Amino acid sequence: MGALILNATMQTAAGSRVTMTDSIKASDPAGTASMTGAPRSAGTTMAIEDVTLRYGEANGVLALDDVSLKVTKNEFCVIVGPSGCGKSSLLYLAAGLNDATSGSIKVDGREVIEPGPDRGMVFQSYTLFPWLTVRANIEYGPKRKGLPAEQRRQIVDQYLNEVGLAPFADHYPAQLSGGMKQRVAIARALANDPAVLLMDEPFGALDSQTRGTMQKLLLRVWERQQKTVLFVTHDIDEALVLGDRVLVMTARPGKIKAEIKVDIPRPRSMDVILEPDFIALKRRILGLLHDEIDEDH
Amino acid sequence: MAQRRTAWTRLTTPFANIPASTATTLALAMWVAVIGGWALLSYGRVVPNMFLPTPGTVLDTAYRMSLDGSLFYHTFTSAKVVILGFIVSSVIAVPLGLWMGTYRAVQAPLEPLVNFIRYLPVTSFVPLFILWIGIGIEQRIAVIFFGTFFQQLVMISDCARSVSRDLVNASYTLGTKRGEAVWHVIFPAALPAILDTLRVTMGWAWTYLVVAELVAASSGLGYISLKAMRGFQVDVIFMAIAAIGLLGLITDTAFRILRAKVAPWAP
Numbered sequence: 039m040g041a042l043i044l045n046a047t048m049q050t051a052a053g054s055r056v057t058m059t060d061s062i063k064a065s066d067p068a069g070t071a072s073m074t075g076a077p078r079s080a081g082t083t084m085a086i087e088d089v090t091l092r093y094g095e096a097n098g099v100l101a102l103d104d105v106s107l108k109v110t111k112n113e114f115c116v117i118v119g120p121s122g123c124g125k126s127s128l129l130y131l132a133a134g135l136n137d138a139t140s141g142s143i144k145v146d147g148r149e150v151i152e153p154g155p156d157r158g159m160v161f162q163s164y165t166l167f168p169w170l171t172v173r174a175n176i177e178y179g180p181k182r183k184g185l186p187a188e189q190r191r192q193i194v195d196q197y198l199n200e201v202g203l204a205p206f207a208d209h210y211p212a213q214l215s216g217g218m219k220q221r222v223a224i225a226r227a228l229a230n231d232p233a234v235l236l237m238d239e240p241f242g243a244l245d246s247q248t249r250g251t252m253q254k255l256l257l258r259v260w261e262r263q264q265k266t267v268l269f270v271t272h273d274i275d276e277a278l279v280l281g282d283r284v285l286v287m288t289a290r291p292g293k294i295k296a297e298i299k300v301d302i303p304r305p306r307s308m309d310v311i312l313e314p315d316f317i318a319l320k321r322r323i324l325g326l327l328h329d330e331i332d333e334d335h
Numbered sequence: 336m337a338q339r340r341t342a343w344t345r346l347t348t349p350f351a352n353i354p355a356s357t358a359t360t361l362a363l364a365m366w367v368a369v370i371g372g373w374a375l376l377s378y379g380r381v382v383p384n385m386f387l388p389t390p391g392t393v394l395d396t397a398y399r400m401s402l403d404g405s406l407f408y409h410t411f412t413s414a415k416v417v418i419l420g421f422i423v424s425s426v427i428a429v430p431l432g433l434w435m436g437t438y439r440a441v442q443a444p445l446e447p448l449v450n451f452i453r454y455l456p457v458t459s460f461v462p463l464f465i466l467w468i469g470i471g472i473e474q475r476i477a478v479i480f481f482g483t484f485f486q487q488l489v490m491i492s493d494c495a496r497s498v499s500r501d502l503v504n505a506s507y508t509l510g511t512k513r514g515e516a517v518w519h520v521i522f523p524a525a526l527p528a529i530l531d532t533l534r535v536t537m538g539w540a541w542t543y544l545v546v547a548e549l550v551a552a553s554s555g556l557g558y559i560s561l562k563a564m565r566g567f568q569v570d571v572i573f574m575a576i577a578a579i580g581l582l583g584l585i586t587d588t589a590f591r592i593l594r595a596k597v598a599p600w601a602p
Contacts, residue, residue: 153504165502
């Protein structure tokens with residue numbers, strides 16, 4: 039059974055190896071980072087160092103091979119990669135839902151050893167609690183924290199409005215569409231005020247029109263809330279529309295192959311996908327991913 | 336589109352809904368067919384009345400036994416045995432089953448044992464229960480318990496185990512502690528399935544009634560039908576069987592209502 043082993047501590051790889059990813063740094067005209075919406079502090083929120091994940095025993099499948107990355111405070115960082123490259127596995131490790139074979143993950147300087155409310159997560163599958171109303175779902179985290187009722191009500195109201203679902207506060211998840219469910223899931227994760235928001239292809243199950251609406255909504259919420267986000271997707275458009283920085287992963291075993299700064303100014307509209315800068319970045323990522331898919335066959 | 340669909344297409348489409356009136360009509364027609372067939376066989380003397388009493392005789396018997404209060408007395412005794420046995424069983428099986436389904440460390444020792452006991456015939460334990468517990472109501476409750484508990488345990492454990500892992504994972508990322516997950520997530524998520532299990536096993540509890548009242552009982556619907564067999568009172572046996580069936584139907588409906596009240600969100 040793939041039961042979680044939550045209390046096992048992760049081993050930090052002995053010795054500090056320098057990881058050489060053949061990262062391609064996009065030319066970063068001075069000040070683009072600070073131009074992009076909210077003011078950014080330079081502090082690192084999440085640091086993933088030399089993380090390796092092997093399923094099963096020593097000769098098992100190598101899912102992640104020596105992955106290192108840093109997510110800066112208030113940054114929107116996106117990981118793209120071919121399916122099965124271990125990008126979701128990496129997110130599960132960051133959430134503390136699974137243990138790395140070696141390496142370390144730190145959030146705000148604290149080692150990740152188990153899941154916690156400082157790392158909110160939005161899953162690809164619908165994970166709203168079906169027995170709770172929309173309101174009670176969003177209230178779940180603040181309730182676990184032991185916040186007083188009045189404060190909880192304020193938080194819930196704020197995020198209900200943020201995702202535009204106030205009229206559906208007393209509905210059950212079964213009464214909502216897929217897009218609405220994911221909006222509640224985002225509100226629920228944000229209501230907990232996590233240090234980092236992990237998003238595992240949250241719009242992957244939605245139709246393309248709804249996906250566009252959700253991306254717009256997420257951008258708006260992120261620009262207002264100033265959150266640190268680590269977002270996983272296989273959709274290059276989605277990565278470039280949302281992200282400050284896109285990390286491209288190799289096919290299994292997953293490694294970070296390239297790092298691309300997205301210099302498209304914010305606030306971004308959905309029309310950016312038609313702009314030359316956008317298309318140039320997209321072409322580059324497509325090239326990187328095609329190499330991977332070709333190597334795979 | 337919908338208008339062009341004939342009633343027949345709708346009736347023969349997999350999972351398609353049919354109007355409530357049609358459903359009721361079909362249900363009533365079934366009863367009419369069963370009772371009509373019974374009446375035909377018995378009144379028409381196709382089967383001798385010694386083996387198959389007429390519906391009229393059974394109703395007469397029910398009326399007669401209602402007048403002297405004995406029907407209610409026996410029904411009450413039986414209901415008490417079944418409901419008490421079922422409650423004792425459920426009160427232990429629900430939390431233990433939840434644990435079993437949640438923690439491999441609970442499942443690993445219990446499951447092989449439970450799966451062994453589950454297949455033991457309840458009937459063969461009756462003499463042992465009499466020896467150990469005596470011939471009071473406790474013995475009969477023990478039979479119901481034995482017949483229900485181990486089945487419940489396995490089924491409820493399955494209910495808990497089939498709760499989505501992502502639901503539990505999501506709850507962790509929202510601040511749920513490991514020890515709280517059973518109560519905050521797995522129990523509410525499994526609740527509709529648990530209530531369905533209870534409803535189904537309640538039916539099984541009723542079927543064990545006659546076994547429970549086989550020996551050493553001096554009242555109850557199972558007891559009177561066993562006694563009636565010695566006197567060839569087939570009408571009494573039929574009445575007792577019908578009474579058990581009706582009681583089962585009532586508890587079944589009660590569980591359906593309870594489920595709709597407790598878990599209105601579940602389909």
